[in-house]
Amino acid sequence: MHDENPRIELPATLENLPRFIAFAADQARRRGFSASRVGEIELVLEEALVNVIRYAYPESEGDLALEIRSSPESGLVLEIRDRGVSFNPLENPPPDLEADILERAVGGLGIYFIKELADRVSWRRQDQENILTLAFSDNNDKN
Amino acid sequence: MDIVELKKDGESLTLALKGRLDAISADDFSRKVAEATAEGARHLLVEMSDLDYISSAGLRVILTAAKQLKKLGGELKLAALQENVATVFKISGFDKIIPILPTCDDA
Numbered sequence: 001m002h003d004e005n006p007r008i009e010l011p012a013t014l015e016n017l018p019r020f021i022a023f024a025a026d027q028a029r030r031r032g033f034s035a036s037r038v039g040e041i042e043l044v045l046e047e048a049l050v051n052v053i054r055y056a057y058p059e060s061e062g063d064l065a066l067e068i069r070s071s072p073e074s075g076l077v078l079e080i081r082d083r084g085v086s087f088n089p090l091e092n093p094p095p096d097l098e099a100d101i102l103e104r105a106v107g108g109l110g111i112y113f114i115k116e117l118a119d120r121v122s123w124r125r126q127d128q129e130n131i132l133t134l135a136f137s138d139n140n141d142k143n
Numbered sequence: 144m145d146i147v148e149l150k151k152d153g154e155s156l157t158l159a160l161k162g163r164l165d166a167i168s169a170d171d172f173s174r175k176v177a178e179a180t181a182e183g184a185r186h187l188l189v190e191m192s193d194l195d196y197i198s199s200a201g202l203r204v205i206l207t208a209a210k211q212l213k214k215l216g217g218e219l220k221l222a223a224l225q226e227n228v229a230t231v232f233k234i235s236g237f238d239k240i241i242p243i244l245p246t247c248d249d250a
Contacts, residue, residue, distance in 0.1 A: 014166060039196060039227045046198045050166045109199035109235055116234055 005069050012053045012064035012082060020049055020066050027068045028076055033138045040117045041076070041136055047110035048080055048089070048132055056084025056130065074119050074135040081129050088123045089114070089132065144168035144194075146175050149247075154185040154217065157247060161193035164201030172201070176208040185217030188250050192223040197231050209241050222247045 008023050010016040021042050028038045045066075052064050062084050069077040089111050114121055120135040144162040151157075156179050164172060179187065187208065209219040222244040224232065232238040244250055 017166060036227055042196065043198055043231065046165060046200075050198075050200065053166075109202060113199060113231075113234065 005067050007065065007067040009063050009065040012056060012062050012084070014050075014053055016064075017046065017049055017053065020064070021045055024066065024068065024078055028136070031070065031076055031138075033076065033136070037136070037138050041078075044114050044117050044134055044136075045078060045080075047113050048134065051087075051089050051110065052080065052082045052084065052130070055087060056082045058085065071135060074137045076136045078134045078136075080132045080134070083129055086125050087130060088125075090121060090123050144171060146171060149190060151184075154183060155188070156184040156186070157188040157190060157250075159190040159193065163196040164194060164204075165196060165198045166200040169200040169204045173204045173207065176204075176211065180211060180215060185212060185215055187212060187217070187219050188244075188247060189219070189221050190223055190247050191221055191228060192225065194225065194228055197228050199235075202231070202235055202237055205241065206237070218242070220244060220250060222250065 006023070006027055008020065010019060024045050025038050025042050028041050033041065049064065049066075056062060056064075062082060065081040067079045067081070069079065071077045114134070118134045119137050120133075122133045124131050124133075144160060144164055147159040147161065149157040149159050158175065158179075160172070162168070176187065189205075205219070205221070212219045220242045221232075223246050224243060229238070229243070232241075232243065
């Protein structure tokens, strides 16, 4: 039942970040995810949420919602919604991983981590919401 | 996150990071590095055995510190990374641009 999925909605501020992370980590642990995979889920979620917190509401305050679903194929699905400016994080260019220390662009890594560590990622704009969906299975073989 | 000063010897400083280096705590590290370089530190060793988590915000301040120290003729080195933290350095390619030692004794 959609209505029964665990969900939190809070103002999109950095100070609320730990509450979102703790909520998702707890849900992943309850589903039997290993400690190391929970750590990766926390990392992906931080990167996704920080993007929303920094960029979604440039001229106002707004909310951020996180919903947790179970999925038969991947185990855990996180859905992040905001009503801020339309932004598809997946269109961001990847970082140059071979660049020298002094030339290296500081940034772009968050989205790279999301793509590397989540099993599946998708974004859509629907009814004036950004909806980022992140799916995780409990494997640590991706690296 | 806690930052503990382990050893100070002229231009050399060893710090330990404990907890989480993330979007919330990243600025604390930047401030500490700014203070240390203002006091003359040039060779910074960061001991990470009690650092449980790092995100891109943490990598960003590590990289900024490394660049800053390099410009001043010094260097940033990291030691004793936990496995999950080491994985983040590996995925990002940061393990190729910042020296990572098995333990502080290897510095």
